[in-house]
Amino acid sequence: MLTSRALVRGLKSGFWRPLSSTSSVQAAHGKDMSPDVLDPSVPQYNNRLDTPLSDVPFVRNLNSEQRQLKEKEKGPWTKLTKEEKIALYRLTHELTYPEMRRGSSEWKTVLGGVFIFLGFSGMLVWWQRIYVFGEVPHTLSDEWVEKQTQRMIDMRINPVGGFAYHWDYVKKQWK
Amino acid sequence: MFRAVVRLSTSGVRSLARIRPCYSAPLASRCCSHAKVETDEEFDARWVTYFSKPDIDAWELKEGMNTLIGYDLVPEPKILDSALRACRRLNDLASAIRILEAVKDKSGPHKDIYPYLIQELQPTLIELGISTPEDLGMDKL
Numbered sequence: 391m392l393t394s395r396a397l398v399r400g401l402k403s404g405f406w407r408p409l410s411s412t413s414s415v416q417a418a419h420g421k422d423m424s425p426d427v428l429d430p431s432v433p434q435y436n437n438r439l440d441t442p443l444s445d446v447p448f449v450r451n452l453n454s455e456q457r458q459l460k461e462k463e464k465g466p467w468t469k470l471t472k473e474e475k476i477a478l479y480r481l482t483h484e485l486t487y488p489e490m491r492r493g494s495s496e497w498k499t500v501l502g503g504v505f506i507f508l509g510f511s512g513m514l515v516w517w518q519r520i521y522v523f524g525e526v527p528h529t530l531s532d533e534w535v536e537k538q539t540q541r542m543i544d545m546r547i548n549p550v551g552g553f554a555y556h557w558d559y560v561k562k563q564w565k
Numbered sequence: 566m567f568r569a570v571v572r573l574s575t576s577g578v579r580s581l582a583r584i585r586p587c588y589s590a591p592l593a594s595r596c597c598s599h600a601k602v603e604t605d606e607e608f609d610a611r612w613v614t615y616f617s618k619p620d621i622d623a624w625e626l627k628e629g630m631n632t633l634i635g636y637d638l639v640p641e642p643k644i645l646d647s648a649l650r651a652c653r654r655l656n657d658l659a660s661a662i663r664i665l666e667a668v669k670d671k672s673g674p675h676k677d678i679y680p681y682l683i684q685e686l687q688p689t690l691i692e693l694g695i696s697t698p699e700d701l702g703m704d705k706l
Contacts, residue, residue, distance in 0.1 A: 439667075439670055440631075440634060440635060441631045441634070442630055442631065442634055442660075442663045442664060442666070442667035443626065443627040443630050443631060443660055443663060443664075444627075445627070447659075463656050463657075463658055464656045466694055467653075467658050467693055467694030467695060468693075468694030469694070470658070470694065472696065472700070472701055475658060475662070475696050475701055476701050476702075476703065478658050478659050479658070479659045479662050479663070479701070479703070481659065482657075482659035482660065482663075483659060483663060486666060486698065486703045486704075487666040487667070487669070487670045487698075488703075488704060488705065488706050489706060491670075492706055
């Protein structure tokens with residue numbers, strides 16, 4: 391949901407930014423935390439199912455090891471090990487397709503929060519019922535309702551399709 | 566044949582019915598439009614030619630691939646073969662693997678399309694040394 395994620399991101403940038411994003415992390419990942427990501431006029435990396443190849447690779451500032459790997463990529467790919475191939479993939483792409491499609495468990499948080507607040511509201515309503523509201527009018531007491539019902543039967547309220555229709559005047563009981 | 570099968574918006578994977586009355590029903594007297602409809606073979610040939618450009622650049626590969634994935638179809642093996650060879654010319658293994666992932670994702674619920682594509686592309690994959698995402702364990706989280 392937009393609000394919870396925005397809230398978390400607001401908290402992150404406000405409190406945890408100095409801890410989580412050191413300058414080395416910023417330098418290695420061309421995507422996040424750099425001025426580019428805030429500048430929409432410059433091509434950006436994105437993870438999109440419908441756009442397999444992004445405008446720029448995920449990691450743009452390669453260290454020497456990564457640059458060596460890129461050089462090796464220019465030769466036959468049969469010579470690359472599986473780990474190297476995975477590393478090359480991760481240099482260009484942040485997330486694989488299954489990772490992009492993976493859902494989160496955020497719905498549990500949301501649903502839990504909703505229930506908590508509903509429960510809290512329920513507690514308030516209950517307290518209000520006990521401590522704020524006065525007694526219910528005497529015309530709703532059982533005794534009064536009995537007498538009222540008998541009077542309605544005697545008056546034949548709605549004899550065609552309504553109240554008195556359902557009373558059997560012969561057997562003196564409800565139909 | 567396969568293009569008709571993989572047109573994703575139709576119902577039924579095995580149906581061979583084409584949805585272009587102008588083309589496959591010469592006796593029909595009413596046509597939707599008078600524009601010339603491109604046949605499947607022409608479409609495939611056009612894309613194979615696009616990716617076969619010897620000095621294709623990274624932008625053209627990216628643009629072509631993103632456009633192709635945007636269509637309501639899974640590309641034929643020959644188009645993918647051409648695209649993978651373009652990746653080889655550009656020394657871009659990551660894109661080659663990404664293309665394979667993309668077509669698997671594009672097949673959606675039709676789980677038999679991707680194995681067929683891999684089967685058809687196997688000679689190329691072996692020749693160029695491209696590992697499938699399954700080989701690299703990237704199809705699982």
